[in-house]
Amino acid sequence: MADIVTIPNRATIYELDIDIHNKTLLHPVYSKQYEDGSRFIKAKLWDDGIPYPILSTDTIYFAGTKNGNKGNLATTVDTSDYIFGIDTDGCIIYQIRPNDTFTESSYEAEFRVLDVDNHLKATPKMKMFIEKSALQDSTPVTVDDGSVVVDLVSTTNEAKIVVDEFYKVAADHFGINDSIISTLTAWSSNKINNLYANLYDRMGLMPVDGGTFFEEYVDWTADAGTF
Numbered sequence: 001m002a003d004i005v006t007i008p009n010r011a012t013i014y015e016l017d018i019d020i021h022n023k024t025l026l027h028p029v030y031s032k033q034y035e036d037g038s039r040f041i042k043a044k045l046w047d048d049g050i051p052y053p054i055l056s057t058d059t060i061y062f063a064g065t066k067n068g069n070k071g072n073l074a075t076t077v078d079t080s081d082y083i084f085g086i087d088t089d090g091c092i093i094y095q096i097r098p099n100d101t102f103t104e105s106s107y108e109a110e111f112r113v114l115d116v117d118n119h120l121k122a123t124p125k126m127k128m129f130i131e132k133s134a135l136q137d138s139t140p141v142t143v144d145d146g147s148v149v150v151d152l153v154s155t156t157n158e159a160k161i162v163v164d165e166f167y168k169v170a171a172d173h174f175g176i177n178d179s180i181i182s183t184l185t186a187w188s189s190n191k192i193n194n195l196y197a198n199l200y201d202r203m204g205l206m207p208v209d210g211g212t213f214f215e216e217y218v219d220w221t222a223d224a225g226t227f
Helices: 148-174 178-202 212-222
Strands: 012-019 027-032 039-047 059-066 070-075 084-086 092-095 107-114 120-122 126-131
Touching: 012 027, 027 039, 039 107, 059 084, 059 092
Parallel strands: 012 039, 027 126
Antiparallel strands: 039 092, 059 070, 059 107, 084 092, 107 120, 107 126
């Protein structure tokens, strides 16, 4: 089934006129590698020059094959996370998903329309032009001194010192025994290790040789439970 949907503000929209009799023209749709949900396809179907509206009882598929023989399929049956349906004029509305852009090369795609009688009709192909990102997910990122990330790491180091001093004062003035100190120290150290891990993960960084705080991060991970 195809629900009535609307395109949100500030979206980039590719309006396509696709005649189901035209088997040669490729309709270009541009996107950038790793893009997520910011671009939409609005496709108006024609039948030899006559409008061919999609009905709410139809099921629509977006289908293609990416480089490496990787199939790509989306359907209006499962639209929990992304917008896929029709507008009030019977045009297909499709939100380009991460799975559509997670590739380093362009590929061909098409819409398929399945009616209530299980008759399937496929459109002529579209050309999905996917421009390769300037930074690949697998590329390690190094950070120069004075950057925001370095500042965040320095703040985390300061938090570690505060925690260390807290337990030292508690031991000196309140008589907390060594066993409790050891337990609390291991617990707080683990929390700080997790903070570092989340910091690097969120910033898209990977530990690499040569950076001092990266080396600290590696050592802390290896020696979890200690300062």
